[in-house]
Amino acid sequence: MKLFKQLTSSTCRYLKFSRYCIANSSPLYSNQIKFKFSSTDAVVSQKQLEELRNYKLTNKIDSETLMKRFQDNIEKIDNSDLVNQFCVYFIQQFENRIETQKAIQICDYAIDRQQKNYSPTTLMYFMGQKILLKYEQGDLNDMNKLADQLYALYLFSREILDSTTRIKYQSYLAETMAKVNLVEHAERYLNGTVDSLQNDERIDLSWGEVYDLYYIHFGCYFLQQKYEQALHYGLVAYQMMKGNPFVSPSFILLGIYQCLKFINNELGQQQVLLELLKYPQDGINLSNIDKLVFVPFKKKQKNLASSNLLLTHQKSDDIEKVQQKQFRDQILYDFxxxxxxxxxxxxQKISKQSDTIWNEKDDKxxxxxxxxxxxxxxxxxxxxxxxxxxxxxxxxxxxxxxxxxxxxxxxxxxxxxxxxxxxxxxxxxxxxxxxxxxxxxxxxxxxxxxxxxxxxxxxxxxxxxxxxxxxxxxxxxxxxxxxxFIVENLFSQASSLILLNQQEEALEYCKFIQEYLEKFNNEDMLRALHGMLFNIYSDINNLPEALKNGQVVIDYYNKNLKILTQREKNLLYQSVLKCCRFAQELQDEQNIYKYGRLYLQLRKDEETEFENIEFRIKLQHQIILVMISKRQYKDAKQMINQVLDLINQNPNMQNYLIKILLAESQMSQKQLKYQEAEKCIQQAEEILENISNGGEMDLENDQNLYENLKLEVYLNKSLIHYNKNEFNQSIKYIEKYVQIYKKLRYRINSKVVEILKTLYKKQEYKNTIRELILTNNISFDSS
Incomplete structure (x- = not known):
């Protein structure tokens, strides 16, 4: 099956679990399980425990008597392993009788005992069992509280556990949380398993335990509707179980089929149907497969991972031989x-030549x-x-x-x-x-x-x-x-070209990468490609294309901000900062507004003493202007106050104080609050007057900036007086405005032209306006 061979090989490599497989492992799915304990130290013998099991088989004992038998015997046991076995046995008894509350009582006894003796692993095991029982009981409130307590215990205990034990409990807890639909909790534990495997080469897992990890990842991703990821893990789990006479992989194939269905991979679905034909004994009706529901973790299903914690399997030579053969012929081949x-x-070409020196298949x-x-x-x-x-x-x-x-x-x-x-x-x-x-x-x-x-x-x-x-x-x-791996090498080639400063060649290669990824609809790697293009276009100063590609990556990571690592947050912050600067250079108001607001949101977490205060104030001023144009006056006023506070802490920013006052004046004019608008302009004019009289702020070192600010002040004063029907005052400030605009050789503002046109039509102002126009060579077409 081409699909399985292609995906499983790359997935196994990607997951990095293969090096932890060992051939001499204990089998999965054995129904004969027992606790590890020394029976010679126990007051209650294993023979007596077998007698208790007979009550289950004959079912001649009522529940109250069974509970009394537990209470009478439990205190007589002085061996901790046998106590655990005793508790598990009675929990199972009451579960089988659908008497959940009594099973919870046994769990409470075990939990209380482990808290006194402080055995964190056993405590986590029984807390997990209690969570499952609370779920069956429908007591979701207590279940959620217990899950939080269990996670706190896990965080406290994980550093004192050896690596192998820790990863086994991470698997068990992840599966437990998934079975009660606490998928976020499950994902925490699963992330822990990946971290453990990556950080400790000494971890030694059996064939079955590796399978458990794959399957639990498969099930959890399926529940989260992350079908691409679930598919990868499911395919690996299937490859491990395929051909094993003791386990039917049809159930996994059903989940794989549904993953392929959700991602619209019809070819893959057909291949799964062909695989399912190999297992007619499982009775899956292929004509009805689209109506079947895949439930990765059934409520009554025994935990896969729990069999590797307190419990151990009985060995079976036949099973062991089959699995060792599976390991040699299949796992090492695929991995x-x-x-x-x-x-x-x-x-892969595998030579059939028998060679006692070396051959690939049995490479020691x-x-x-x-x-x-x-x-x-x-x-x-x-x-x-x-x-x-x-x-x-x-x-x-x-x-x-x-x-x-x-x-x-x-x-x-x-x-x-x-x-x-x-x-x-x-x-x-x-x-x-x-x-x-x-x-x-x-x-x-x-x-x-x-x-x-x-x-x-x-x-x-x-x-x-x-x-x-x-x-x-x-x-x-x-x-x-x-x-x-093809994708990895395509990106590697593009990266090498970038490191050689061959950006144009890298762009051409990225086009091929994009075609390849789009052919297989790989959205995750397409986003990664946009990130690479963002950097390339930034390097060659193609700012529009840089913004276009940066937007794809930034939008995605911003939507998933809560689950980002600190490194990813830092990269997001730096990317947003770059986009802000690009938008400013392009005078792109919409992107200034978009990325500026996001920058201000992210900087709360990333703020440092090295922040460029002038950049921040300039950016907020630009955002305020866009907010005013969008009539977002409440938000604009809030940001104005923030900037004023910042300027008060940095008195050398008086030029921006004038700009903010001008912006606030414009906002007040739009709201017809002319008194407030005039007050802002008056403050701005006083600051400029102070500068011209040799005040502390020497803005006249930048004469052009100084003249521009005066120009804006006179323009706004003329508009305010005009809107208040104070036309003589409006003309007075237009005359001052015109003197500066002529000096700077600017185009006259369209609003000034409109005022002049309107007043020219009024008889009492006609001569004054004509003289102003002729004296200053004002053309109405020059606006």
Whole structure:
């Protein structure tokens, strides 16, 4: 199935879980479970516990008697593990009898006991069980409170747990929260699992525990309606279970089908239907599949993760053999052999030749790679190279060389890594008569060389090999399929071009990336591309295109502000700041308004002592003008007050004080509040008068700014007097306005022209206006 092979390989690489799989793991889904405890130390023996189980089978004991039996026996047990087992057994009994309250009583006993003894892991387990019971009972208020308490306990306890235990409990708690629809809580714990895996190489998980992680991610993303992410995890979970005679993967396939349906992938849906035909015993009616509802976590379903906490599975040799075979034949094949991104787009050529020295399928060196034992891995592969025949084993030498190169790259010895990969490339060319054939070995080798050059900061060589990779992909139609690793390398090539200051070439390459991503409707990576284009256009000072691309990224992150990391918030803040400056340069009022308001909102979290106060005041002044034009007078007044407070703290900003007073005057005029408008203008005029008389603020050092401010003052005074029908006063200030505008050689304001036209029609002002026009060579067409 092409879909599964393509997506699972890239997803496994992306999730970074594969290195934690081990072959000798305990099986999933065993119904025979028991607690770990030492029965020799217990007052109540395991034999007596078996007798209690018989009551369940015969169901001859009533609930009250069963509760009394619990109370009579629990205090006699002096072994903590057996106490836990005893509690779990009775909780299950009362759950089976649908007597939830009695099951909660047992949970309360266990919780109280663990609080006294302070066993955080067992306490978290029973609190999780109580949450499930409260959900069944419909007591959502108590359930939510308990979930908050549990999260607080988890935060307090997580640092004292060893890494493996912590991740197991994170999985259990995530699944528990998902089963009671507390998806946000579940996501917190899931994020914890990813952090744990990324930060601790020592974590040792079984095959089943890795599966649990995949499935829980699958279910939680499905509940959140994040179907793209759910699909990736579901496909990996299916690949792990496919072919296992002890578990039917049909249920997972149903969820995968619905994910594909929600993202409108009809081809994928057809492939899932073909897969489902392999499991007729499960009785899924394919003709009715669109009406089936996928519920990833059923209320009565036992937690997957809980079996790895207090409980342990009974071993089954048959199951173990099947799973170890699954691990060898399927998991390592799909996951590839290392955490380094090794693409599995093409069908891997696996030699059938039996070779006792080395073969890819049973490569023992994988263990060193997965366990991050770099030195031992290098020693192992170097020894293999000495034993391989240089003529007969050409392909094996190439494969081993690339593995060895990868290990050298892990310890930053890129010169050695590059030398090995280049030698391997020459072998490939010689082996194929200088033709790069379509197989995984060739593709991987080219990518390694490109990556190693990039890591050495040799971006020119990285671009050169990136072009070879691109041509190879074109030749063999690799761009006709989607893979995360293809996307990574497309972006890497564009990044290398940018680092070489080849922005125009980078823009051309980004067009190809955009076509590729749009073909597969990958919105997340399209947003990432817009982010890259935003930076490129910023570098080449193409501000309109920079704003256009920046808007896509900023809008998305602003909508998801609550879930951003601090680093993402910082990047958002810097991007918004850049867009504000670009909009100012372009005199783009709408974008000044949009990004300016967002900047002011974000700066509350990002404010530093290095903030440019003048930039902020200038920006707020521009926003105020837009607000006034939009008749948002209340918001404008609020911002005016904020700016006035800021100017009072920075007395060298008197020029902006005048501008703010002028803006407030304009707003008052629009509201027909001429007295308030005149008051603002009067204040502005007094400041200018103080400057002209040698006041503290020496704005006359910038004579042009000073004249412009006077021009605005006289213009506004003429408008106020005109609107108050004080025409002589209006003409007086127009005359002052005209003297300055002539000096600055500006175009006359259209509002002044309208006043002159109107007053010219009035007989008593006609001569005065004519003289003003002729004296100052005013043309009504010059406005």
């Amino acid at each position: 590839n052999y290392a955490n380094f991104p090794l693409v599995n787009i093409l069908k 060196g994988r263990f060193f790679i997965e366990q991050n034992k770099i030195d031992k891995g290098i020693e192992y592969y170097k020894d293999i190279l000495t034993k391989l025949d240089s003529i007969r084993d050409q392909e094996k030498i190439i494969q081993v060389s690339d593995r060895l190169a990868y290990l050298y790259s892990k310890i930053d010895e890129f010169d050695k890594a590059l030398e090995l990969s280049l030698e391997a490339h020459q072998r490939i060319l010689k082996l194929r008569n200088n033709i790069l054939m379509k197989d995984n070995m060739t593709l991987q080798n080219i990518l390694y060389i490109k990556f190693f050059y990039h890591s050495k900061n040799d971006y020119a060589k990285s671009v050169e090999w990136g072009k070879k990779w691109h041509a190879y992909c074109i030749q063999y139609n690799i761009f006709d399929i989607y893979d995360d």
